Amino acid sequence: MNPYPGCEACERLLERTPGLVILDDPLWLVIVRSNYQTCLGTCLVILKRHACELDELTAEEDAAFHPLTFNVACLKNNAFGKDPDATPSEMGHVHWHFKPRYGTKPIIFAGETFTDPEPGRYDKQLEHRTVDVGFAAKIASAIKAKLS
Helix, strand or coil, X not given: CCCCCCCHHHHHHHHCCCCCEEEECCCEEEEECCCCCCCCCCEEEEECCCCCCHHHCCHHHHHHHCCCCCCEECCCHHXXXXXXXXXXXXXXXXXXXXXXXXXXXXXXXXXXXXXXCCCCCCHHHCCCCCCCHHHHHHHHHHHHHHHC
């Protein structure tokens, strides 16, 4: 049972769709998104406990996110809950959207071609590409193979 009903990140923590999990350690869950694969390999990185603000991360939780560079987004769109003037809300949950970008060359994966029509631009304007869970599981498997 989700102690924070309506929190999308908590729902994903409970769901853990088989085959889509890339990392499941004591602090973080990393999953491939089947509902958004415009940029091949798009993932969610979700804190395993409910915390609404980045400054609530412990030193141990934050240590994993000190690389030299990679492209991530922490949008905090659902941090407001139902009342946009009442922040922070229990509806917020620390998580990142990890979106690889590939430039102008098409990427072929498992017989499907992925293109980035506007490399270097924020992908909010791009058409969302949904893949079925089986295809998303192939993406997760390929990512995990590269990590081992």
